[in-house]
Amino acid sequence: MTDSNKMFSLAGKVALVTGSSRGLGRALALGLANAGAKVVCSSSKANGCDETIKLIEQAGGEAIQVAADLNDSDSVKALAEAALAWQGQVDILLNNGGTIARFPAVDFPEDEWLKVINVNLNSAFLLSRLIGKSMIERGQGKIINIASMLSYSGGITVPAYTASKHGIAGVTKALANEWAINNIQVNAIAPGYFRTDNTQALQDNPERNRDIEKRIPAGQWGEPDQLVGAAVFLASSASDYVNGHVLAVDGGWLAR
Template sequence: MNPFDLSGRLAVVTGARRGIGLAIADALAAAGADIVAVSAHLEATGSEVEKRVRGHGRAFTGHRVDFTDRAAVTDLAGRLQHGDRPVDILVNNAGTIRRAPAAQHDDAMWDEVLAVNLSAQFVLTRQVGNSMLARGRGKIIFTASLLSFQGGINVPGYTAAKSGLIGLTRALANEWAGHGVNVNAIVPGYIATDNTEALRADQDRNAAIVARIPAGRWGRPDDLAGTAVFLASAASDYVHGAAIPVDGGWLGR
C-alpha cells in the first residue's frame, strides 16, 4: 500500500483561497483527499481552489468564514463536527499579519492577529479534534512560521501568535497522541505570498533575506506540498508534536 495515499479522506484546509493554503489543498486533493476549503473571502463558486480540487476529480465544499468572528468560527466547528462525513485531516492555515513597530502596534492590530492566527485555530481544533478522539484517528496540521522561533521585526502580534502555535501543537500532541490523533506543524520559511509582498518590494530587505537563505531563493507555496501530504498521511503515524521547517535551510544557518 502507498502510505501517502489519501483516497477516501476528507481534509479541511483553512486559508485555502490563495498562497500556502491553496497549494496544500491542491496537494492533498492530488493525493486523493476530498477538500473542504475555508477562507474569509472565498468565492461562492469558481474559486481557484475549487477548480484545482475538482480538476483532480475530488469532491469540494467551500465555506466563507471571518476568523476574527468567534461565533462564526464556532459555528463552522459545529458544522464540521456534525457533518455528513467525519473530518480526517484538519489543516489550520488561516492567518493574517499586521506590520508596525511595537511602540505603534495598536490594540486593534494585536487583537485581530491573535484572533485569526491563534484563538480561532484553537476553537476549530478543539471541536474537530474532539470528534477525531472519539473515532481514534485524525491528522491535525498547523502552519507556524520562522517567527515561532525568532523575534522578527515590526510584527510583535504575528510573532506572539505563531510562537503560541508551536506551544499549542506540542500541548495537543501530548494529550492526543495516545488516542490516535497526530498534531504537528509545518514551519514555512520566507515564502513568496501576498503576506510577504512588502518585504520582497523592499530591495534592501529582499537582498538581505535571500543572502541569508542557503537555498538562495524565496520559497514557493508548492514547496510545502510534500510536507503537508506527509503529515496528513499514514506515513507520519508515529510523528507527534513536530515542527518541520520548510525554509530553504534558514534555521540551520
C-alpha cells in the same frame, strides 16, 4: 513490505483547510486533494475559494467551500459544524488561515493585537478542540498547524504575529501530549520565505530580497508547491509516529 504509495495516500479522507483562497493555503488544499482527500476550503470572504475549488475539480478532486471569519468565535464554530456535516467526519485539520499587522510595539493598537491573536491562534485552538473531539471519538486524526520562522525568533514591528506563532508551536505540543493516546497526531509546519502575494513587498524590495536570498542556504525563495510534500506527509499514515513536532520548510534558513 510497506506500500509507500498507500502510506502517503489520503484516499477516503476529509480535510479542512483554512485560509485556502490563495497563496500557501491554495497550494496546500490542492496538494491534499491531489493525494486523494476531499477538501473543505475556507476563507473569510463568500466565494473566496472559487478558484481553489475550480483547480481541485479540474484535477479530478472533490471540494466545497465555507466562508468563516476567524476573528469571530461563533463563525469558527459554524465552520467546524459545516465541515463535520459535509461527509460526517474530518480526518485532517490544517489550520493555515492567518493575518499580520505591522506597528512598533510602543504604538501597537489593542484591536489589531486582539485580531491577530484571534485569527492566528485562538481560531486554531478552537477548531482543534471542536474537531479534535470528533477525532477522539473515532480514535484517529491529523491536525497540522501552520507556524512560522517567527515561531523561533522575535521579528521587528510584528509582536502580535510573533506571539501568535510562538503560541501555535506551544499549542501544537500541548495537544500532542494530550491526544497522542487517542491516535491523533498534532504537528506544525514552519514555512520559510515563500513566493506569495503576502511577501510581494519583500520580493520587490531589492535590498531586502537580496538579504533574504543571501541568508537562505538554498539561495532562493520557496514556491508554494514546495510546502505540499510536508503537508501530505503529516496528513498521511506515513507520519503516524510523528507528534508534537514543528517541521521547518525553509531552504535551510534556520541552519544559517
